[in-house]
Every structure is written in structure tokens, then in C-alpha cells.
Amino acid sequence: MINSSPITTWEGAGAIFTFAGGGAALWFWIMAVLLIVPLAVAFKAEKNAENEHD
Amino acid sequence: MTPEEIKAAIQASATINLEVYYYWATAIMVLIHAGFLMYEMGASRVKHTLASGTKNILAFAFMIPTFFMFGWWIYLAMTAGFIPNFEAGAGGVPWSDAMGPNLKDNASGVFVAAFTLFACTTASILSGAVIERIRMMAFIILAVLLGSVVWVLSASWGWHYDGWMTKSLGYHDFGASGVVHMISGFFALGVLINLGPRVGKFNSDGSANIIKGHSLPMTATGLMLIVVGFFGFLGACVIFPGTAVSFHETMWTNIYGQPTTLSAIAFNTLMAVAGGIIGCYVMTRDPFWMMSGALCGVISAAAGLDLWYPGTAFVIAFIGGLIGPLAAKFIEKRGIDDAVGAVAVHGMCGVWGLLAVGIFMGGYPAVSETIPGITFYGQFVGMLVMAALGFIPGFMVSFVMKKLGILRASNAVQEAGMDVEIVGDAYPEQMITNTPKTKG
Numbered sequence: 127m128i129n130s131s132p133i134t135t136w137e138g139a140g141a142i143f144t145f146a147g148g149g150a151a152l153w154f155w156i157m158a159v160l161l162i163v164p165l166a167v168a169f170k171a172e173k174n175a176e177n178e179h180d
Numbered sequence: 181m182t183p184e185e186i187k188a189a190i191q192a193s194a195t196i197n198l199e200v201y202y203y204w205a206t207a208i209m210v211l212i213h214a215g216f217l218m219y220e221m222g223a224s225r226v227k228h229t230l231a232s233g234t235k236n237i238l239a240f241a242f243m244i245p246t247f248f249m250f251g252w253w254i255y256l257a258m259t260a261g262f263i264p265n266f267e268a269g270a271g272g273v274p275w276s277d278a279m280g281p282n283l284k285d286n287a288s289g290v291f292v293a294a295f296t297l298f299a300c301t302t303a304s305i306l307s308g309a310v311i312e313r314i315r316m317m318a319f320i321i322l323a324v325l326l327g328s329v330v331w332v333l334s335a336s337w338g339w340h341y342d343g344w345m346t347k348s349l350g351y352h353d354f355g356a357s358g359v360v361h362m363i364s365g366f367f368a369l370g371v372l373i374n375l376g377p378r379v380g381k382f383n384s385d386g387s388a389n390i391i392k393g394h395s396l397p398m399t400a401t402g403l404m405l406i407v408v409g410f411f412g413f414l415g416a417c418v419i420f421p422g423t424a425v426s427f428h429e430t431m432w433t434n435i436y437g438q439p440t441t442l443s444a445i446a447f448n449t450l451m452a453v454a455g456g457i458i459g460c461y462v463m464t465r466d467p468f469w470m471m472s473g474a475l476c477g478v479i480s481a482a483a484g485l486d487l488w489y490p491g492t493a494f495v496i497a498f499i500g501g502l503i504g505p506l507a508a509k510f511i512e513k514r515g516i517d518d519a520v521g522a523v524a525v526h527g528m529c530g531v532w533g534l535l536a537v538g539i540f541m542g543g544y545p546a547v548s549e550t551i552p553g554i555t556f557y558g559q560f561v562g563m564l565v566m567a568a569l570g571f572i573p574g575f576m577v578s579f580v581m582k583k584l585g586i587l588r589a590s591n592a593v594q595e596a597g598m599d600v601e602i603v604g605d606a607y608p609e610q611m612i613t614n615t616p617k618t619k620g
Contacts, residue, residue, distance in 0.1 A: 131543030153491035
């Protein structure tokens, strides 16, 4: 559905990864945001544990 | 040396390197089985530990001769569907020259070995789902059916350059999201429907009880071993260059002949492991699911592991890490007791892996103009084929076993512990303590 191929033929191809022709940076930033989520989850869980046990 | 002699020497060197490469990839793949062994024993209660382990070890042992007897032949001969091509399968007949030590064939033995370990992986996936209540004989028959027949058929169709799914659908499944994981997950689902839940799993109102395994540390460590083994598994999914059996003189290719690199696999395997673990952490904060999440991630990204941008592989795997536990809950609510989440992790993440390729990888060409490139249609139809090919034989054969009364251990044996059928004790002394947690 999403045409992410940077190539139309394998002859002489270099960077073949998805979105190499444009758009890869978006995935980089989505990944970066997703790395923040577990930090928030950990913080919240620790806070709850402290509140329950203090 | 003449140019011809130099070329022959280079090719001889490449052939030996191919042999070395797949030999050690196979050895690393054995770690998958070691990991599943720990995983399933840890996920069992103490009274079932040895039975779970024995079942797993026997699956490994039965896969090896049965894959030799008919598995490799099925892979070579059944590319067109259910009608065998005897000419193509000739090299896989167990008494052919290729199926034994042969100084003119350095490839067949290591290829058969690698595929045998893929077969062992499928059997292990089934093995975990059915612990603590399946009968040993029934399990062995089902494991052989899955590992040496059903998954091989799917591989012949969709994991072979000449397979009908490859040629007519442009089906792309680099690391076996469909041909290994979906097939095994849906086969296990078919078996679980007939096998029924463990005694005590569900209450009369349909609500589920949590049955904890006896050693989460063993389970988590086993899962990490599986991750190590996956580097061998996924490394064995690429075709070595420069030999008589290679697709390309100088470049690694995938199993469809499309060029790739081991670097591509390294980038994306690591990203997939990380994405899956973090996704499951966000969803559950449960170490069991976090390590299962590594599998969720790898399985979700596996189909496109040769082509993903690493950031995309991470996101696909993260989503897989969310899908795994959600799917497990969904399945449990339907009254199906999947002891280790095999249907969710392998089956449902396999579905996601195939569809993700269809959604995000449009436009990649095949190596031949007569074969379609990657499309959503090809991946979607491929996914349906994998679901049906896995589920139907698993359900039908286990249904017959159920009717014959040979599928499920009696409730009395389950309550006593499946280890009553095994020689020896898991632990020589009572090692379980019941120290209550104290509040800080």
C-alpha cells in the first residue's frame, strides 16, 4: 500500500531499506518518541509502588 | 595459474566457506531448542517439569530422522502445491547421493541440517502451548506432522524461489514470519481447541485462573537463549554467494534471490529484539512477557528483515510487543488455554509481520520480471494461506486423536503431575519455600 521502495531494479542498487528514498527520518523520530514511553511507564509504576508502601 | 584455475580455486574456497557458514549457523540454532527447553520447563509447575522437558527433547530427536526421511523431499518436490514434482524432489529422496557424505556435494548436508533446525523450532512452538496435559505419543505424532510435513509444505510454497506463492503472489517472508511462526502458531491453535485447558485453568463461570510456572528466572533465561539462537536462524535465511548453489556471484541474497547483506540482518534483528521487549514492557511490565516480547519483535519484523529501515523495524517490533499480550488475553477469553502464549506470540505476531510488509513495503521488485513485486494483496493472501495450512491439519488430526481418547492425559494424572510418567525427579529435595513478602 505504501510505496517505500527506493529502487525499481536490483541492478546497481545501494541503500535498499524502506523509505531510503525519503521518509526514513520520520521513523527515526517515531522510534525516539517510543523510547520515552517506557520511561514514563517506569516512573508511574515506581511512584505507585512508593505510594503503596510508604 | 590460468584464469580458469584461479576461478576454480575461488569457487572451491566459496564452497568451503558456505559449508562452514551453515554448519555453525545450525549449531547456533540449537540454542533455540536449548532455550525452549528452559522456557517450557520453567513455565511448568514443579510436578510437570520433567514431562515438559522430556516432551521437548523428544520433539528435537524425532524431527531429525523424520525430516531426513521425508521433510527435505517435500521441500524440494512440492513447490507447485499438493502435486509433487518427482524430478525436482529426486535430490531429497533419502537414498539419493545427495543425502549422505558425498565429496562432490558440500551443500546438501548443511542445508538439510539448517532446515531440520527450522523444523525443530516449529515443534518447540507447539510444545510450549500444550504443556501439562498432552499425552506423549500424541504430541510426538503432532510434532512430526508439523515439523516434518506441514511447515515444510509452507516453505516449499512460499520460501522457495520456485514456490507457487513466490511466483504468483510475490510473497515476501525473509525470516519466516509466516512459514515458520504463523504455521506453528495456527497449528497449535487447532490442537489447543481439541486438547482443552489444563485442570483448574478456568472456573465454572468461564473466568481464567493464572497458573504460574515454577521458575520465571529459568523461563526468562531460556527466552534470552532463544534470542541468541535467532541470530543463527536468521543468518541461515540468507544464501551464501559465489557457489554453484548460490543465486549471485558476489552478493548475499535472500531465499528469493534478492540481494541483501548480513549487515541488514544485524541492524534489524537487534532493533526488532529491542522494540519487542520495550513494547511488552509498556504493555505488561512483566519479565515473562518482556522476554516473550523479544520473540514478538523478531517475529513481527522477520518477514521484512532484509529491507526494513532499522527505525521502522523497531516500530514494527514495538507494535508486535503490544499485540502479543493483547492477543494472549483475547485467546484466553475464548476459553483456550495456551500455556506460554505460543498462538499469540508466533501466530498473531506472524500475521502482523506479513501484513506489515504488505502495508509498508510496496514497490520492491522481484529478481525476475515474470514474478510480481511485494504487494499488500500478495502478503494478505499469503497470510490466509499460512493460517489455513497451519490450522486445518492441527485441528483435524488432534480431533481424531481426541475421539480415539489418545490426546489428553486424564485429570487424575494431571493432578498428580505429568512427571508420574517420567523416570526421575525434577528436584531431589523439596526446594520450594513459602516465605511471605514483608512490607518495607
